[in-house]
Amino acid sequence: MKRLKSIFMIFILSLFGIIGFNLVSTQNVQATSGGYALKPAGDSTENVNIDNGSYLIKGDPGQTVDLKLMVINKEGSTRNFLYSVNTAYTTNNGELAYNKSKVTDPSLKIQTKDTATPQNSVFKVPGNTTATITFKITIPKKSFKGYIMGGLALLRIKKRQREQSVLMVP
Template sequence: MKFKFKMLKLLSVVFALFLGFLGSTKVSAATSGDYTIKPGGTSNDVVNIDNGNYIITGDPGQTTEIKLIVINKAEDARNFIYYASTAYTNDNGSLSYNKTKVTDSSLKIQTKDALSPKKSTFKVPGNTTATITLKVTVPEKKFTGTLMGGVTVAPYKEKAKGTVGSNGNLIKNKFSYSIPIQIHQKGAENDEAKYSIRTVKPSLTTSAKGKNQGVEANIHNSTNSYTGPLSAKAIVTKNGDKSFKITQVYSSQSIAPTTNYNLPISWGKKTLQSGDYHLKLTYETAGGIKSWVLNKDFTITNNDAAKYNKLAGVKPNYLWLYILLGILALAIILGLGIYLGKRNNKKNNNGGNGGQPTRRRRR
């Protein structure tokens, strides 16, 4: 898996552990970043190399080896860094392996701790393949379901290469690649997914069209379960306003075991308004074979609505105020007209003498 690697953050924790290389061969396939990685070796009773993933099933405490192939397509020798990680779900709804530390209230076993070494820097000659041997130990602590993590390789201490985007801006890219790892204990049962909405808060949502006002729902999976890519549908309604409805559909959401992530829900052209709302969120497996329906009430305050509308560049709409002032002015004019009309009628009926009846003289 490819992701943008934050080098400055990682440099503070890197230490030199050198790995052994087993042979070298010439390669010919070009890839982004002039390098790539892939699983090496063959499947056996403990390690199954399935669709580019390592799937490991063993007894508690059992140790096995996996092979990691790094292909350097550049002409010159390059330094790389390898590290192990625990899987999590990013806010795009995708599995990620780029954090050296993952935290969650339900996470009891860090998958990265099952790999040895956890980090290392190494050099690969130009136009050469290097094979690295890693050890994986099935945790001794009993668990059910699946532990998920990954092995990641990225260039070490290299400057990002610049490309010019369609808008003329310079884009600097750093390429990294990851291979997922799943670990199971022999005989252990699978875990059923337990999804929940922990919070819903106003926020800025990002799309191809830019930033929009909206909310983000923090979704939590509290078990060691992975059900594969899910489709999702979010429906937001407002209490007391039957005309208000926000609907957003997501084609692929991959929720890692014991993880949480923020699902963005854009308000689109609608401005955020204070009030009480309800979110109904439905996840479905491929073909709709299994589904989960989640519900959550939430509130948007005046301050939050104003804050995120402003951050999204939404200009206040004073049309309602102009309409109200117009109605008020019309009401005043009409009221004044009616009052003056009644007063004039009263004067006319009373002879126009200040309201006092006129008296006739006797001749």
């Protein structure tokens, strides 16, 4: 019985240790893939809240707010990226998705991409540095109930490499 209590205590302490380590070592980086990471940048204001790692925008109809996105290039070479603003939608499985710039849904009155300027852009980030891109979101003048949800997609643009054919003759 004493041994069972010891094993249980070790398990509980290990669990707290793992949770504590994860809390201490967690950064507010929203997405990491392919040698780069994304993070909302700037400070929270009266109109834009980024405290939870995403943008929550409030304002008056027609008001424009600036949003900043930090792109961290973890590779040693300069990389080209394309960002685009996408409209959120619900998949056939009932899950929230952000991978379409235009969503066809008759009940959807406002496309998120239509509120952004520019809707997409190509930019460069030098190796082992961070770049911040700024774009604008205009709050629709037409009144609506609920939330407009969307996401930012970032695509790394690879330089096309010419393939060479090699003919080997014995």
